[in-house]
Structure formats: C-alpha cells, structure tokens
Amino acid sequence: MKRFNQVLCCVAAIALLSGATAEDEENHPCNRECIEGETMTCHYDFEIGWYQSMSKACYDCPFNADDCNRKDCIPADGISRPLNVVNRKMPGPAITVCQGDRVIVDVDNELMTEGSSVHWHGMHQVGTPYMDGTPWVTQCPISPLSTFRYNFTASNPGTHFWHSHSGLQRTDGMAGAFIVRKTRSREPNGFYDYDKSEHVMLVTDWLHETTVAKYTDHHHSTGDNKPPALLVNGVGRFKLFGNDTDEPFYMKTAQFDVEKGYSYRFRLINAEFMNCPIEMTIDGHNFTLIASDGHDLEPIIATSLVSYAGERFDFVITADKEVDNYWIKFRGLMDCDDRFTKAKQVVVLHYEGAPDEEPAGNPTWEESHRDGLQLNALNKGEEDMATISIPEMHSLHAWDESMKEVPDHQFYITYDFYGKNNSEYHKAPYYGFNQMTDTDNKMFTPQLNHISMQNPKTPLLISKPLSSSGFCNADTVDEEYCEKEFCKCPHVLSVKLGSVVELVIIDEGNTYDANHPFHLHGYAFRVVGMRRLGSSTSAEEVKAYDAAGLLKRNLIDAPLKDTVTIPDGGYTVVRFKADNPGYWLFHCHIEFHVEVGMGLVFKVGENWDMPPTPPGFPTCGDYKPEN
Ligand SMILES: *[C@@H]1O[C@H](CO)[C@@H](O)[C@H](O)[C@H]1NC(C)=O
Ligand SMILES: *[C@@H]1O[C@H](CO)[C@@H](O)[C@H](O)[C@H]1NC(C)=O
Numbered sequence: 054m055k056r057f058n059q060v061l062c063c064v065a066a067i068a069l070l071s072g073a074t075a076e077d078e079e080n081h082p083c084n085r086e087c088i089e090g091e092t093m094t095c096h097y098d099f100e101i102g103w104y105q106s107m108s109k110a111c112y113d114c115p116f117n118a119d120d121c122n123r124k125d126c127i128p129a130d131g132i133s134r135p136l137n138v139v140n141r142k143m144p145g146p147a148i149t150v151c152q153g154d155r156v157i158v159d160v161d162n163e164l165m166t167e168g169s170s171v172h173w174h175g176m177h178q179v180g181t182p183y184m185d186g187t188p189w190v191t192q193c194p195i196s197p198l199s200t201f202r203y204n205f206t207a208s209n210p211g212t213h214f215w216h217s218h219s220g221l222q223r224t225d226g227m228a229g230a231f232i233v234r235k236t237r238s239r240e241p242n243g244f245y246d247y248d249k250s251e252h253v254m255l256v257t258d259w260l261h262e263t264t265v266a267k268y269t270d271h272h273h274s275t276g277d278n279k280p281p282a283l284l285v286n287g288v289g290r291f292k293l294f295g296n297d298t299d300e301p302f303y304m305k306t307a308q309f310d311v312e313k314g315y316s317y318r319f320r321l322i323n324a325e326f327m328n329c330p331i332e333m334t335i336d337g338h339n340f341t342l343i344a345s346d347g348h349d350l351e352p353i354i355a356t357s358l359v360s361y362a363g364e365r366f367d368f369v370i371t372a373d374k375e376v377d378n379y380w381i382k383f384r385g386l387m388d389c390d391d392r393f394t395k396a397k398q399v400v401v402l403h404y405e406g407a408p409d410e411e412p413a414g415n416p417t418w419e420e421s422h423r424d425g426l427q428l429n430a431l432n433k434g435e436e437d438m439a440t441i442s443i444p445e446m447h448s449l450h451a452w453d454e455s456m457k458e459v460p461d462h463q464f465y466i467t468y469d470f471y472g473k474n475n476s477e478y479h480k481a482p483y484y485g486f487n488q489m490t491d492t493d494n495k496m497f498t499p500q501l502n503h504i505s506m507q508n509p510k511t512p513l514l515i516s517k518p519l520s521s522s523g524f525c526n527a528d529t530v531d532e533e534y535c536e537k538e539f540c541k542c543p544h545v546l547s548v549k550l551g552s553v554v555e556l557v558i559i560d561e562g563n564t565y566d567a568n569h570p571f572h573l574h575g576y577a578f579r580v581v582g583m584r585r586l587g588s589s590t591s592a593e594e595v596k597a598y599d600a601a602g603l604l605k606r607n608l609i610d611a612p613l614k615d616t617v618t619i620p621d622g623g624y625t626v627v628r629f630k631a632d633n634p635g636y637w638l639f640h641c642h643i644e645f646h647v648e649v650g651m652g653l654v655f656k657v658g659e660n661w662d663m664p665p666t667p668p669g670f671p672t673c674g675d676y677k678p679e680n
C-alpha cells in the first residue's frame with residue numbers, strides 16, 4: 054500500500070513537470086516499461102466534438118507532407134468530411150498502461166445534441182460493471198455539455214480498444230487503441246525483441262460521408278451499405294492528388310519502422326463497423342500469431358490473417374529480409390470485395406537504412422492477396438483443411454471450469470436477415486416489405502431468435518428491475534408469431550452467478566452469405582467449436598448434429614476471446630463461466646446491425662449480487678406523471 058502511494062505521488066509530479074497530457078500520448082507517464090507490483094493512476098481527458106477531416110489545420114496537406122502532421126490535422130484519405138472525434142484526433146488518443154493500473158478518463162461531451170458513452174472493449178470491469186460504457190444497460194448516455202468520469206482498473210492485459218458505444222459515433226471516428234501491457238516475464242510468448250507502442254495498427258473501413266447519411270439512405274431508401282475505403286491509423290490512399298504538370302500522388306500512408314535483425318510485436322485492432330472483414334498480408338514476410346483479444350495462443354506462423362469487427366490480433370514480424378520498404382496490405386472481403394467496392398489499404402514496413410519512400414506502384418485489390426496459410430478465414434470453420442479457424446488454435450491459458458463436459462446453461466442463439474414488416478423501416482400498409490418492388494428498398498432485419506433488442510428507458514444496472522416480467526426471450530415470446538411478424542422487446546437471458554454457460558450461435562444463412570462477429574461484454578469466452586455446415590442451416594439441423602455426437606467441442610485448450618465470427622450457414626460454440634455479476638450486452642459488432650437491435654443482454658446473478666452504482670451516479674428516464 055505504501056509503495057502504491059509513493060508511485061501515485063511521483064506520477065502526479067512527473068505529469069506536472071513534463072506537462073504530459075492526453076494529447077501527448079507517447080510521453081504519457083503511464084506508457085512505460087511494466088515492473089512487477091508497480092501500478093500507477095493514469096489520467097486522460099477526452100473531449101468529444103464534431104470536426105472535419107482535411108480541415109484548415111491541414112494547410113497544404115498533402116502537397117506539403119509535413120502539414121499533414123500538424124496539430125489537429127486529420128488527413129484521413131484526403132477527402133474532407135464531418136467527423137465525430139476525441140481531442141481532434143483520429144484514431145483517438147491511445148491509452149497505454151500496465152496491468153493493474155487505475156485508469157481515469159474524464160469524457161467531456163461537446164457534441165451539439167447527441168448523448169455519448171465510451172466502451173472499454175476487452176476490459177471485463179469486474180466489480181465496476183457501471184463503467185462498461187453501454188448506454189441503456191450500464192449507464193445513461195452522457196448528455197451534451199456534461200462530463201462523465203470513467204474510473205476502473207486495467208485488469209485485462211493485451212491489445213484492446215476504446216470506442217463510443219452510442220449510435221454511429223464509432224463509425225465517424227470515435228475509437229482508439231487501449232493497450233494493457235504485462236511485465237515481460239509474464240509474457241508466455243515474449244520471444245520478440247520489441248513491443249513498441251508505435252507498432253499498433255487500428256484498421257477500419259471508411260466512408261466519405263457521415264455514417265448517418267449512409268444509414269438513413271440504406272434503411273429508408275435504396276442506398277447501399279458498402280464502405281468504399283479502408284484506413285489504417287486514420288490515414289490512407291484513396292484519392293489521387295496533383296495537377297497536369299506533376300505526377301499524381303496519394304496521401305502518405307502509415308509507416309512502421311523496423312531494424313534488420315530484430316523481431317517486433319505488432320498489435321492489430323479491427324475497429325471496422327460495416328460487414329467488411331479485413332485480410333492482411335505482408336510483402337516478403339510471414340508473421341507469427343501470438344495472441345487474440347488479449348489472450349495468449351500457441352504461436353502459429355502464417356501468411357495471411359482475416360479479422361472481423363471488434364477482434365484484435367497480436368503477431369510478431371521478424372525483420373530478416375533485405376533492407377527495403379515492404380507493403381503491408383489490407384483488403385476488404387464480403388461487402389468490400391470484388392463484387393462491390395474493392396476497398397483496400399496499404400502501410401509501409403520500413404527497414405532502417407532503406408530510402409525514405411513508399412514502395413513503387415499501387416497494389417490492386419487482387420494483388421493484395423498472397424497464397425499461404427490463412428488464419429480465421431471468412432465463412433470457414435474446422436471443416437476447412439487449408440485454413441486454421443479459431444477453435445483449432447491452442448490457448449496458453451490453463452484449463453478452467455468453463456470447459457467442463459456439461460454446461461449449466463445452454464442457449465441456442467439463431468439469427469439471419471428476415472423479410473418482415475419492421476415497423477421502423479416498413480410501415481404497412483403504406484410501404485410494407487412485400488409492397489416494395491425495387492429490391493434495394495427491401496430492408497431485411499437481422500434478429501437474434503426472431504427478436505429485435507428494445508433498449509429499456511433506464512439502464513438495467515441502475516433500475517435493477519425487481520421482476521423479470523419486463524424481459525423477453527425465446528421462452529416468453531410467441532415463437533410462431535415472431536417468426537413471421539416483427540417482434541421487438543427487451544431481450545434478456547438470465548443465468549445463475551457462477552454457472553457455466555454455453556452459447557450455440559447459429560447463422561441460418563438463408564439471406565445473403567453475410568457473416569457476423571459477436572462481442573460479449575464483461576467476459577472472455579472459450580471458442581470451443583466453429584463449423585460451416587452448408588450454404589444454410591437451422592437450429593434443428595445443429596441440434597440433430599449435436600445429438601448425433603458430431604458437434605465437436607475443444608474442451609482442452611480452446612482459445613479465449615471476446616469477439617468471434619460465425620460462419621454463414623454454420624455455428625460457433627462458446628463457453629464462459631458467469632462469475633462477473635451484472636447486465637452484459639452481447640451483440641453483433643457491425644454498427645448497422647446492433648443499431649437495429651441485433652443484440653441481447655445477459656443478466657448474470659441477482660440484482661443484489663451486482664455492485665451498486667457509486668453515489669451520485671447519473672440517472673435518466675421518462676417523466677410521465679400518472680395524471
Ligand atoms: C476511483 O475509484 C476508486 C475506487 O472507488 C476511488 O477510491 C478513487 O478515489 C476514484 N478516483 C477518482 C480520481 O475519482
Ligand atoms: C502542381 O503541384 C505542385 C505541388 O505538387 C506545385 O508545386 C505546382 O506549382 C503545381 N502546378 C500548377 C500548375 O498548379
């Protein structure tokens with residue numbers, strides 16, 4: 054305790070002396086080499102505001118490349134558009150701390166009209182569920198012009214990120230890296246030479262308009278939902294600049310410096326928001342995967358990696374090739390593939406001593422693929438022999454009870470896109486689903502067990518409803534009715550504190566070949582199985598498959614993750630021990646889908662098991678007096 058106090062005092066002093074602020078993230082006193090038993094308190098100020106890429110702060114960017122690095126200049130891919138960002142940065146300020154540090158973030162919402170919230174994606178918030186940043190579940194949205202102080206312990210080591218959990222804000226720029234390091238001696242895969250905070254890649258798909266414009270056009274008219282571009286660390290190539298006299302050129306991409314003869318830990322954060330899984334390869338190099346979602350894996354050498362919205366991957370690049378500049382290539386799949394936008398991006402792997410320039414040429418979408426071992430491939434599970442899916446990887450974390458033979462609760466969560474009269478987008482008899490002759494006007498509703506999530510008026514963790522009568526799930530709704538008609542209600546699954554929960558998540562795959570990545574708040578789960586059964590499937594088929602003993606579960610060393618994809622026409626089975634009491638959101642991490650209700654809440658334990666919200670915790674709700 055004494056030691057802790059000492060460290061605290063000194064941090065404050067350092068911060069004062071060096072004037073370190075959130076704007077100066079590389080120099081933040083908490084971004085340091087981690088020492089066993091030494092924790093710090095780490096303060097950050099987040100100011101959320103509307104802003105613009107290629108603003109006047111950018112002066113002559115990209116014609117004068119130095120101007121692109123000016124304070125408050127967000128170059129993006131050279132296209133000017135409205136943004137919703139923290140501290141006029143995109144990605145937002147990186148938080149880099151050591152395991153056990155206390156993180157204090159004052160979030161000042163300076164948006165004109167919208168509420169906000171910040172979710173610490175990958176933090177389990179044990180003991181502080183009300184700091185999870187999920188509006189309507191764990192807190193009220195932070196109203197415009199007010200400040201909310203997040204205060205929690207960074208207990209989950211690894212590569213994580215923070216992002217707005219309100220509306221479409223993440224999509225408009227509100228996300229940043231959240232790296233929790235552990236001491237080197239505790240890294241089971243600590244065989245690399247360097248783990249530098251500059252070797253973080255935050256990858257996202259990107260629009261050239263506000264997301265709400267894309268959203269309303271897609272949901273209320275014939276607009277598509279396909280992102281045209283990708284960005285890595287907020288910048289990238291898209292538009293050609295220049296004039297008749299000079300060679301046209303692109304915005305300068307992100308660059309990662311390495312030195313020949315050394316190996317480096319890279320941290321990839323997939324912060325995308327549309328259905329655009331991202332395939333990554335490195336010219337001339339393979340890489341060694343060592344962790345995902347903050348959990349260590351038996352190393353795997355591979356050539357390409359596919360990641361889905363909300364996932365993180367840590368891998369080692371060994372700089373053992375000729376001194377040169379190499380492309381690291383990213384290309385979008387599914388809604389970003391060659392049928393649609395061919396969204397792609399590049400960054401430079403720069404060896405010290407190589408010329409200070411980008412490799413020649415501009416790789417096409419087709420050229421952004423390399424044959425070789427692929428990890429986490431799109432719509433492929435254990436049945437695919439050429440790739441390695443998540444449950445085929447091996448966790449380095451000891452066996453735990455969640456992998457016991459028979460779980461205490463088992464839930465089938467089945468989903469697809471359904472052609473229904475979703476009253477928000479298809480008002481029968483005026484413009485009902487089947488009344489639309491132009492298929493682009495048909496809005497299929499993605500639902501879990503035929504239910505769209507209805508957010509409560511007051512966050513569950515604040516109202517702590519005494520009875521479950523206000524909740525709905527597959528057991529309470531009229532199944533036959535909801536299969537055909539649109540059902541929307543507060544979808545809550547209750548589980549006993551300390552029980553082992555198994556989720557069999559099924560993508561029926563009848564509409565489109567789309568896949569969905571699912572994220573669970575408050576926990577990491579073991580991914581014990583994943584398989585594609587065909588172009589489509591059903592809960593009945595998977596149940597029969599399981600009853601016949603064909604549904605294989607890795608109950609030995611299944612990887613721990615908090616976000617996982619489900620192959621279209623297949624299933625993913627996950628397990629977790631429900632030992633963290635609270636209300637926890639489980640949802641598709643594609644922004645357009647969660648926004649229309651593709652989520653549900655786990656109620657873990659009874660209300661009295663849940664840590665009470667601190668005194669003065671803000672509340673919200675209706676004001677509708679009886680008379
Ligand atoms: C953060 O929370 C801890 C535990 O409740 C409390 O002791 C501490 O004073 C809080 N820190 C700040 C800066 O609010
Ligand atoms: C063309 O662009 C270059 C900068 O790339 C600038 O120096 C030059 O003056 C421009 N020429 C014309 C004709 O605008």
Ligand SMILES: *[C@@H]1O[C@H](CO)[C@@H](O)[C@H](O)[C@H]1NC(C)=O
Nearest residue numbers: 337338339355356424425426
């Ligand atoms: C990468 O791994 C593949 C096998 O997946 C192998 O054929 C190839 O030679 C390796 N490339 C490099 C550059 O090590």
Ligand SMILES: *[C@@H]1O[C@H](CO)[C@@H](O)[C@H](O)[C@H]1NC(C)=O
Nearest residue numbers: 472473474481482485486487
């Ligand atoms: C929606 O409502 C319209 C008008 O009542 C009806 O014709 C139609 O069959 C309903 N269902 C769908 C899927 O459109």
Ligand SMILES: [Cu+2]
Nearest residue numbers: 569641643646
């Ligand atoms: Cu989805």
